[in-house]
Amino acid sequence: MINEAQKADEPSLVGRLYFVMNLYAGDVLEGAARRVGVSQANSSRWAHAWNDAGVDGLRPSFGGRPPPKLSDMQFAELCKILKEGQPWTPRAIHTLIEDRYGVTYDSxxxxxxxxxSGMHYVIKPRPMDPRSPENADEILAERLAKALGEEYEKADEQEDDPVVLGFFR
Structure with a gap:
């Protein structure tokens, strides 16, 4: 049976048949599972499948990958929309896909x-932090004056561009 499965190019079935062979050779479930590199849960499931249906019970029954959420045509349309409406944030792309196609994707x-498809997220730098207050320079100057004391105020009057050695909280 193992040779036939190898000729038919069924590697999953070959491993499962080796597992059964190990059981018939005297291994317990844990030992047979360890020899073929599967978990205890899989070994128990395979043993039940063998007992219930023989070789046919050991054949994998899954049909492969699930179908894609977006068809090739829909994905091409999405790429076109993204190229035309740049820049996009990841959140905006997810919202677009959900609103337009009714599906969600893992990030x-x-x-x-x-x-x-040749597209990449690009980080667009912000010229200023939108959370910072409009008078941030004034606030910084006041805090530096408080922290550095009179010497800073005197140096500030004498120089147009004082040297700042650190930031304070």
Missing amino acids: AHLSRKLRE
């Missing part, structure tokens, strides 16, 4: 799919 998977 890592979506970024991988976009990279494979």
Whole structure:
């Protein structure tokens, strides 16, 4: 049976048949599982499948990968939209996909799919932190004056560009 499974290019079935062979050779479930490199849960499931249906019970029954959430045409349309409306934040891309196509993607998977299609997230630097107050320079000058005392105020009057050695909280 193992030779037939190898000729038919069924590597999953070959491993499961070796597991059964190890059981018939005298191994307990844990030992047979360890020899083929599977978990205790899988070994128990395989033993039940063998007892219930023989070789056919050991054949994998999954049908492969699930179908993609977006068709090739939809994904091409998405890429076109993203190229035309740049720049996009990751959150905005997720919202677009959910609103337009009614599906959600894991962030890592979506970024991988976009990279494979030649697109990359780009970090766009902000000229200023939007949370900072408008009078941030004045606040900094006041805090430095308080922290450094009179010497700073005198130096500030004498020089246009004083040297600041550190930041204080």
